[in-house]
Amino acid sequence: MARKIGSRYTAHQVLGRGSAGTVWLGEGPEGPVAIKLLREDLASDQELVGRFVQERAALLGLDHPHVVGVRDLVVDGNDLALVMDLVRGTDLRTRLDRERRLAPEAAVAIVADVAEGLAAAHAAGIVHRDVKPENVLLDMQGPLGPGGAHPALLTDFGIARLVDVPRPARERQPGGGPGGGRTVGPRSVIGTPDYLAPEIVEGLPPRASVDVYALATVLYELLAGFTPFGGGHPGAVLRRHVTETVAPLPGIPDELWQLLVQCLAKGPASRLRAPELAARLRELLPGLAGLPPLDIDEPEEDEPVAVPDGAAVREGAVESARGAVDAAVPVRRRGAVPLVPGAVSDSSRETHTSMRVPSPAELAGGAHGTARTPRAPGQRRAGSARHRSPAETRRRRIKFGAAAVALATAAGIGGWFAASDHDGPAPDRPGVHREDTPR
Numbered sequence: 001m002a003r004k005i006g007s008r009y010t011a012h013q014v015l016g017r018g019s020a021g022t023v024w025l026g027e028g029p030e031g032p033v034a035i036k037l038l039r040e041d042l043a044s045d046q047e048l049v050g051r052f053v054q055e056r057a058a059l060l061g062l063d064h065p066h067v068v069g070v071r072d073l074v075v076d077g078n079d080l081a082l083v084m085d086l087v088r089g090t091d092l093r094t095r096l097d098r099e100r101r102l103a104p105e106a107a108v109a110i111v112a113d114v115a116e117g118l119a120a121a122h123a124a125g126i127v128h129r130d131v132k133p134e135n136v137l138l139d140m141q142g143p144l145g146p147g148g149a150h151p152a153l154l155t156d157f158g159i160a161r162l163v164d165v166p167r168p169a170r171e172r173q174p175g176g177g178p179g180g181g182r183t184v185g186p187r188s189v190i191g192t193p194d195y196l197a198p199e200i201v202e203g204l205p206p207r208a209s210v211d212v213y214a215l216a217t218v219l220y221e222l223l224a225g226f227t228p229f230g231g232g233h234p235g236a237v238l239r240r241h242v243t244e245t246v247a248p249l250p251g252i253p254d255e256l257w258q259l260l261v262q263c264l265a266k267g268p269a270s271r272l273r274a275p276e277l278a279a280r281l282r283e284l285l286p287g288l289a290g291l292p293p294l295d296i297d298e299p300e301e302d303e304p305v306a307v308p309d310g311a312a313v314r315e316g317a318v319e320s321a322r323g324a325v326d327a328a329v330p331v332r333r334r335g336a337v338p339l340v341p342g343a344v345s346d347s348s349r350e351t352h353t354s355m356r357v358p359s360p361a362e363l364a365g366g367a368h369g370t371a372r373t374p375r376a377p378g379q380r381r382a383g384s385a386r387h388r389s390p391a392e393t394r395r396r397r398i399k400f401g402a403a404a405v406a407l408a409t410a411a412g413i414g415g416w417f418a419a420s421d422h423d424g425p426a427p428d429r430p431g432v433h434r435e436d437t438p439r
């Protein structure tokens, strides 16, 4: 059923759902558009609406062939919508789910496109903060490039930043280093754990280099079929970003591997910048022509451990509750909780996470997760579970992800799953009015 969005747009049909809202196929004065209608509880957050309007100029000004253009922002009654260029195609996650691994040439061509889009954004002072396959759209009507890849466009600019509520509670402590102190108290991380740069986990402000790290993670995933540090409890994933080195991919061309390692460096200053990454990837393309996808077996998922009855709800048993949540979560390839409590996306993919930044002690300790060394075909890992199809894996993720979130809620712990504590909708505030914001 058609639905009016502001005075200029009509939404006709749902294209898909993400954790922040629903994307519609719509019509505007200049033709077909995609309209991302933010969830009602986000739209009723007056602080977020204010930031949404503030970000307007930056989002509308980003014009690049590898960035999904934002044409308009609409605040109208209960509606808060981003009007975007319509990309006729699919997202990179869907392609990856279908093919499991991409041939190096196609993977590199796609990532080079995205790196160019990022370079333009970074030049405009915009950091994406949520680069992942879900946010890369493939334009099936565009010309075929190297490896038969359609043009790739990065989308969802500004969304992570919009929903990230700044934490005012920064306490200064003497002797904390330059600037007269250090940040203490809880901060949260916004993003998707598998793609989060180590410096974000350590509580530093996100700069352009976090996007390069995330994009290198995407490239690794396109080649390997899994991310370098994913699997298990989101806290375990965060810790691996900080403490583990990336395991080599058998059969990967050496120059491509060196590039990946450099962009996955723990130190942001050691990473290439987006324009250099794009250029280096383009240089590699001719040498990758015709190479088949890498022949790698996925690391197997471990079986989840049963949760002892009542362990999560005993009074004063926060630690054991956290342990119970950890135990209930099986090793997943991309672990996360929804951005908004209760959010369900069409594909039931894990999407953004808002989590408390772990303390140094938490990063150093804990027994969550192990390094995931890619295996040559046929080679089994000690204690590994049987192989599962991607669809089966997804069903299990949905089931156990839901169980883990439910447990965290029942236990009432802030712990790792801080979404409901820190990033739920703020109550309506008087004195802020809504208005249409035509272009």
Ligand SMILES: Nc1ncnc2c1ncn2[C@@H]1O[C@H](COP(=O)(O)OP(=O)(O)OP(=O)(O)O)[C@@H](O)[C@H]1O
Pocket (backbone or CB within 6 Å): 015, 016, 017, 018, 019, 020, 021, 022, 023, 034, 036, 068, 084, 085, 086, 087, 088, 089, 090, 091, 134, 135, 137, 155, 156, 345, 351, 352
């Ligand atoms: N500009 C667009 N043109 C065409 N389809 C789009 C556009 N933007 C998003 N979509 C489609 O709409 C669906 C939902 O997108 P959305 O960005 O809301 O969620 P997501 O990125 O998959 O997840 P999340 O936002 O939770 O990270 C996706 O399947 C995507 O392919």
